[in-house]
Amino acid sequence: MATSTSELPGARASRPPVLRVRGLDVRFTPTGRAPVVAATGVDLDVRAGELVALLGESGSGKTVTARAVMGIQDPAATVTARELSLSGVDLLGMDEAARRRIRGERMSMVLQDALSSLNPVLTVGDQIGEVFRVHRGLSRRQARARAVELLDLVGIARPGSGSTTTRTSSPAACASASSSRWRSRSSPSCSSPTSPPRLST
Ligand SMILES: Nc1ncnc2c1ncn2[C@@H]1O[C@H](COP(=O)(O)OP(=O)(O)OP(=O)(O)O)[C@@H](O)[C@H]1O
Ligand SMILES: [Mg+2]
Incomplete structure (x- = not known):
């Protein structure tokens, strides 16, 4: 290695x-x-x-x-x-x-196959927002709003805006491959792109 x-x-x-x-x-x-x-x-x-x-x-x-x-x-x-x-x-x-x-606050890892790390039964917004609830004490609503801001920052459009994105190896991009509620689809998706990614496998 x-x-x-x-x-x-x-x-x-x-x-x-x-x-x-x-x-x-x-x-x-x-x-x-x-x-x-x-x-x-x-x-x-x-x-x-x-x-x-x-x-x-x-x-x-x-x-x-x-x-x-x-x-x-x-x-x-x-x-x-x-x-x-x-x-x-x-x-x-x-x-x-x-x-x-x-x-999630001071350390995080970027998985090799980021697309296998989101839980398909939870919304992407809740999964991205979790770090803000756990570490910053935000409410669920505030955390989801912050998650939407982050998705906007990396160019992932809101559901229904007409843009489409194909599957890539990027954790952020995989969120856009989700359903109309930003829920990850059949393939379990990405790792939480929430905190400072530093160690990548
Ligand atoms: N839970 C476990 N029990 C026993 N052996 C394990 C376990 N997890 C990993 N290993 C072994 O540890 C070694 C290293 O595994 P690891 O998953 O870190 O490889 P990797 O470099 O990440 O490979 P890949 O590129 O395929 O993801 C392998 O021989 C693997 O079989
Ligand atoms: Mg590995």
Whole structure:
């Protein structure tokens, strides 16, 4: 597995990393089966304004690495690292409630197949708006309004406006492939395009 880093406007390579990962290992111990070493010795730095993509062949550990960093790994996974820190704060030592407060607010991941991540039984507006309800305390109505603003910002028209968009790999674009209520369609859709995307698998 390798990484590819792009600098967004304003990024400075001299800044210290916001996210620092050293020697990350992810192992699975499925019951009745041999243990699987899914990722081993992963080192990663992400500075403010950087976009870091994890690259590698299928099964090389991109998703398990990103999930381990986010703290949303499978219960059968064991995650160890010499260091896993965000702005100098140890993530591995943090309890689940504290990690939940960080996810979607200070950390997010962009999934490789973003189109498989929206829940087809919930409206896209509610799914995008969830982060504003959880982290900003907005009401459902306010959160949905903010979600509509975000969709407008990325050029996704309101339902019934006549514009059509075909399926793409962009999380934002997939929202437009939904029904007249901006509900994701038969293919479960995208990951929440709500917070600062930084780690892409
Ligand atoms: N829940 C699990 N139990 C056991 N092994 C798992 C589990 N999840 C992932 N693995 C194994 O971990 C390894 C890395 O998987 P991962 O999904 O991170 O690969 P990937 O690089 O994201 O691949 P892809 O490009 O196909 O998405 C694979 O060998 C996979 O079979
Ligand atoms: Mg993957």
